[in-house]
Amino acid sequence: MGWRRKDLLTIRELEPAEILMLLDTAESLKEIATREIKKVPALRGKTVVNLFLEPSTRTRTSFEIAGKWLSADVINVSGSSSSVMKGETLLDTAKNLEAMSPDIVVIRHPHAGAAHLLARSLRCSVINAGDGAHEHPTQALLDLLTIREKKGHLEGLKAVIVGDIARSRVARSNIWGMRKLGMTVTVAGPPTLIPPHVGELGVKVAYTLEEAIRDADIIMMLRLQHERMTGALLPSLREYSRLWGLTLEKLREGRDDVLIMHPGPVNRGIEMSPEVADGPYSVILEQVTNGVAVRMALLYLMAGGKGQ
Amino acid sequence: MNLLVRGGRLVDPANALDGVLDCLVLGGKVAEVGRGLTAPEGTPIVDATGKVVAPGFIDMHVHLREPGYEYKETIATGTRAAALGGFTRVTCMANTEPVNDNRAVTDYILAKARQDGWVHVHPVGAVTRGLKGEALAELGELAEAGCVAYSDDGHPVMNAGLLRRALEYVQPFGLPIISHAEDATLAAGGVIHEGVVSTELGLRGIPAAAEEVMVARDIALAELTGSPIHIAHVSTAGAVRLIRGAKNRGLRVTAEVTPHHLLLTEEAVRSFDTNTKMNPPLRSKADREALQEAVADGTLDAVATDHAPHAPAEKEIEYDLAAFGIVGLETAVPLLLHHFVHGGLLDLGTLIARFTVGPARILNLPGGHLGKGADGDLVILDLDQEREVDPASFASKGRNSPFGGWRLRGFVWMTVVGGRVIQQEGILRGGGR
Numbered sequence: 053m054g055w056r057r058k059d060l061l062t063i064r065e066l067e068p069a070e071i072l073m074l075l076d077t078a079e080s081l082k083e084i085a086t087r088e089i090k091k092v093p094a095l096r097g098k099t100v101v102n103l104f105l106e107p108s109t110r111t112r113t114s115f116e117i118a119g120k121w122l123s124a125d126v127i128n129v130s131g132s133s134s135s136v137m138k139g140e141t142l143l144d145t146a147k148n149l150e151a152m153s154p155d156i157v158v159i160r161h162p163h164a165g166a167a168h169l170l171a172r173s174l175r176c177s178v179i180n181a182g183d184g185a186h187e188h189p190t191q192a193l194l195d196l197l198t199i200r201e202k203k204g205h206l207e208g209l210k211a212v213i214v215g216d217i218a219r220s221r222v223a224r225s226n227i228w229g230m231r232k233l234g235m236t237v238t239v240a241g242p243p244t245l246i247p248p249h250v251g252e253l254g255v256k257v258a259y260t261l262e263e264a265i266r267d268a269d270i271i272m273m274l275r276l277q278h279e280r281m282t283g284a285l286l287p288s289l290r291e292y293s294r295l296w297g298l299t300l301e302k303l304r305e306g307r308d309d310v311l312i313m314h315p316g317p318v319n320r321g322i323e324m325s326p327e328v329a330d331g332p333y334s335v336i337l338e339q340v341t342n343g344v345a346v347r348m349a350l351l352y353l354m355a356g357g358k359g360q
Numbered sequence: 361m362n363l364l365v366r367g368g369r370l371v372d373p374a375n376a377l378d379g380v381l382d383c384l385v386l387g388g389k390v391a392e393v394g395r396g397l398t399a400p401e402g403t404p405i406v407d408a409t410g411k412v413v414a415p416g417f418i419d420m421h422v423h424l425r426e427p428g429y430e431y432k433e434t435i436a437t438g439t440r441a442a443a444l445g446g447f448t449r450v451t452c453m454a455n456t457e458p459v460n461d462n463r464a465v466t467d468y469i470l471a472k473a474r475q476d477g478w479v480h481v482h483p484v485g486a487v488t489r490g491l492k493g494e495a496l497a498e499l500g501e502l503a504e505a506g507c508v509a510y511s512d513d514g515h516p517v518m519n520a521g522l523l524r525r526a527l528e529y530v531q532p533f534g535l536p537i538i539s540h541a542e543d544a545t546l547a548a549g550g551v552i553h554e555g556v557v558s559t560e561l562g563l564r565g566i567p568a569a570a571e572e573v574m575v576a577r578d579i580a581l582a583e584l585t586g587s588p589i590h591i592a593h594v595s596t597a598g599a600v601r602l603i604r605g606a607k608n609r610g611l612r613v614t615a616e617v618t619p620h621h622l623l624l625t626e627e628a629v630r631s632f633d634t635n636t637k638m639n640p641p642l643r644s645k646a647d648r649e650a651l652q653e654a655v656a657d658g659t660l661d662a663v664a665t666d667h668a669p670h671a672p673a674e675k676e677i678e679y680d681l682a683a684f685g686i687v688g689l690e691t692a693v694p695l696l697l698h699h700f701v702h703g704g705l706l707d708l709g710t711l712i713a714r715f716t717v718g719p720a721r722i723l724n725l726p727g728g729h730l731g732k733g734a735d736g737d738l739v740i741l742d743l744d745q746e747r748e749v750d751p752a753s754f755a756s757k758g759r760n761s762p763f764g765g766w767r768l769r770g771f772v773w774m775t776v777v778g779g780r781v782i783q784q785e786g787i788l789r790g791g792g793r
Contacts, residue, residue, distance in 0.1 A: 064560070141677050163678035164562040165632030184680070185562030221562060248565065249556035 055353035059171040059178040062187045063228040071229060073359040075197050077349035078342070084121050085344065095124035095355050101149055104160040104181070105131040105142075110316055110340065111181050111190070115158050118347035124355075127154075146170050156354055159183070177354050185219045191315055192225035193346040196233065198339050199270055202311055207234035212264045214240045214296060215274030215323055216281070218247040222274060222315045227253050240264035241296060244285045261296055265306045272313040273298055273323045289322060298324040300331065311335050361736070361779035362386050364399040368408025368740060372415055373713035374720070374729030383413060385736030388778035393730050406781070408740050411773055412708065415730050416448025416479075416737030417715040419689060420723060421513075421538075421592060421616060421664035424450070424481070427468060428457025433669040433757045435469070436476035441667070441689040441756035443478040443783045446715075446772035448737035449727045450479060450667075450689075453513045454486040461486035461497035466505035478782055479775075480737075482508040482725065487526050487537060491515040496526055503533035508723045511538035513592060514639070518544055520577055527587040536588040536614070536722060541574035541599065542566070542640065551680055553641040557626040563679060566641050572598040579606040579613055588612035590722055593666050595621045595640035597650035604659045614722045616662040617651050619692045620762070623699055624648075628762060634675045634682035635762040638668070655714060656706050662718035663711075665692045669758025687758035691749055695763065697741065697770025708743075736779035745771040755788070 055073070063071070084090055100119040104112045112128065119126035129149070140148075142161070149157060156177045159167050164184035171178040182188040200206050211230055217223045217239045230237050231254050239250060240258040250257060258264035265271055278289050286292050298312070312324070312333040320326050329336060353359055363385045370381040370393060382397035383390065399405065419442065425433040435452075442450050452469065454460035460469065466483050473481035485502030487510045489495050499510060510530060516539070517523045527537060547570045552558050554565025575591055579602060582589040591603060594615045606613040620638065625645050628636045636642060654660045668685025675682050693715070700706040720728025727737050746769045751759040775783040782790055 141673065143676055161678070163680040165679040168632040169676075169678065183562075187562070218559075219562075224560070224562060247559040248554055248567075249559050252556045253560065 054359055060189055060350060061167050061171055061178065061180045063189045063192050063225045064187070066232070068232045071193070071196065071232060074193055074346060074349050074353065075200060077353060077359055078193070078197050078345040081348045081352065082342070082345040084348070085341065090121050091123055092121065093123045094352050094357055095119065095122040098124045098156070098355050099154040100124045100126045100156045100158065100351065101154045102126065102128045102158045103145070103149065104128065106160050106162045106182070107131070108160050108182070110343070111160060114343040115181060115347050118344050118351055122348055122351055124351065142166060142169060143173055146174055150174050150176060156351060179350065182221050184221065186221050187225045188221040189225050190343070190347055190350065191222050192229040194339055194343040195226055195272070195313060196229050197342045197346055198313065198335055199311065201338070202335060203269065209235045209269040210238070210267060211235055211270040211272060212238040212240055212258065212268040213272045213274065214261065214264060214298070216245040216276055217241055217250065217274070218245050219277060220274050226272065227255055238264055238268070242286060242292070261298070261302060262305055265302065268306060268310060270311045270313060271298065271306070275315065275317065276319055276323055278319065278322060293322045297322060298328050300325065300327050303328065303333065313339060316340070361388050362399065362403040363406065363736065363776060363779040363781070364397060364403050365406045365408050365413055365738060365740070366397070368411045368413035370413040370730070371709055371712050372730045373709055374415070374717040375731055378709055383730060383738065385779035388736050390730050390732055390734045390736055392732065406740070406774065412741040412743060414712045414739050414741065415716045415728050416739050416775065416777065417446045417693065418449040418719040418725060418728055419447045419665050419667065419692070420451045420662055420719040422450040422452050422667040422689065423455065423669065423685070424452040425669060426456065426472060427465065431671055434476070435472045435481060437755060437757050438667070438669070438689070439473070439476070439478040439481060440788055441687070441754060443775045443788060444755050444772065444786060445689040445691070446693045446739040446741070446775055447689060448479045448739065448775060448777050449482065449725060451482040451484050451508055451723065453484050454511060455491060455514050459486050459490050460484070461489050461491070463501045463505040466502060466507055470506055478788070479777055480727070482723070484509045484511050484513070484538065486510065487512045487517055488522065493517050493519055493522065496522070496529060499526070499530050500533060503535055507535065508725065509536050509538050509590070511540065511592065513538065513540045516540050516542045516544060516574060520581065524581050524585060527581055527585040527589065531587055534724070536590045538590045538592050539574065539578045540592050541571050541578055543570045543573045546570035546573060551637060551641070552629050553626040553643045555626055555644055557629055561629065568596040568598055568643065568647065571596050571640055572602060575599045575602045579611060582606070582611050582613050586612070588614065591615040593618050593621065593640055593664070594651065594660060595643050595647060597647045600650045600654045600659055604654070607659065614661045615659065616664040616719070617655055617660045618664060618666050619688060619695045620686060622648065622651055622655060623695060624762065632679050633762060634677070634679055635686055635760050637679060637682050637684055638666070638686055639684040652705055656710060661714070661722055663692065663696065663714040664719065665689055669756050670760050672759065675760050686760050686762060687754065687756050689756060690754050691761060691763050693741070694749070694768040694771045697743060698768040701743070702769055736776065738776040739772060740774040741770065742773040743770045745769070745773070747771060
């Protein structure tokens, strides 16, 4: 079985078998990270453009390392240095990039649907590295890989995603991915941060953290974009962290084998206390490590590599 | 101009006519409707056998963009689109540059329309200066200059006290105020309907309540002042309920609906096609059903397109950043003939009423019927012509339509203004009025 899609825009559109192929391939490529010489020739002669029109360190670096370990030529174009700031439209920028014959364009963009816009008009492959509040497919893949590594399986596990669900592309991609692989998902947070009709995505909603984490196998805390929050959505950060911040004390109500995840970067002391972020349940750094693995898998499969 | 249209099925809801009847136009005015009419020597004769003859259609909600946004549309291109779409009369909204909030702009639009227009053009004046919602425009002078209504369309008048005073102040002029009913604090930067699709796509939603809160307010102000108010582009089931209730209580409230709200739902947005982005947004299936029912039972008096042409660069961009609105003049009639008349949702007479007597009564316009002495404006429909919608062939400068590629049955065959054939089978004739 091989990869058949031109682009990866959403987890929603993927079949479970495609997700599993990506995870299996990532697992087998992960070992490259432990080598003395971290390089395989799989993507030699291929060009990957990272078009990052929104600030990002983690995801861009992760894609860059993934491409380089596979021997691709990786070019980074970022928002501040790009011509997007000079009045050129996204489509203009993309078509100019395409004229230089890249094989894969990875796009991060502050607006939902930007990756779709690119994919419709470019012949090369497009990877969505996060489009507004819509989706962040490789984040869900790295999260699923991390959970499977730690738990040995995915089917039947209970995950709870806590925080600003309404504005989270991480939540959306994980909801689809987890559901497709047989997990149950609960979203939790203040009602002002829970999007309408979210139940129709096949998730439960909890309105207290205690209720949400009681029998959860996985607790995924989202980053609170607190700079735009206080006012109409939240009374104060203090109250948010009191009601929704994860502390060791609140975790006592949870399972002993719970995994604590966070897509980063963590607002320490807001969505979780430092003791939780650095504590024994936390797999936050494993998530980062697995990020490189799933991105290698995706680039490898898109460039024509055989799936595992 | 003289013209005799013979042998068609003539449908004139204002005069309760529906049958095989001839229509004779003399000197640009309807002289007679009846069987076996003869015309003076030399009168051009149109054989409409097998076709439907109706009063020229009226689109009471159009953005002609001139002056100021001629790159989007002009009075010339917009009225050509109207002629091709079967409309002999359009009213154009005030959000031009400069805004139509004073006589000079109204005069300019009417002069341009006399010079370049293919159909009758009636300007709508602004309610407030610069559409800013702060101070009344010179509403009396706008009426004198020839405006047929007032609206800050696109910019809801959020200040209820100011709208109340506007409703009172215009009473001597007899023109209605058209409300773009949307509470800006609830819409809050949304770009699509707030519902399951906005949740899935991560796009900011505009809740149905943003419209309903304003419709309720507008109805209360109509009751307070006794003045007529017209609700533009109704999009939600809740707004329909409020309007139905107000009409049942005898209040002077009227309403219109667009073809796209009658046909599409939020589901269309899933593709991120920016031609599904309009304000108000495409709503849920339940909302669409309520609109379909309301246009049939008369709660919604008129169908209007909200024709909103934009340049490609304003649409071929990120969904959040794309302009709101789609073109509608050249697709409205075929869409509704196909999906509503052939689709069994609406009988032909009712559809024609929503395009003729409905808007004519709301705005006190001269057209919309074929009584003796009325303007000789006709549209002739071919209910069996089948064709695919091709935005590239539009006369409008705007290509922003979500209906490209739709195969439809039932098109406009001929358009007549003042007894002159201006359009036949998609070909414009005679260089305007």
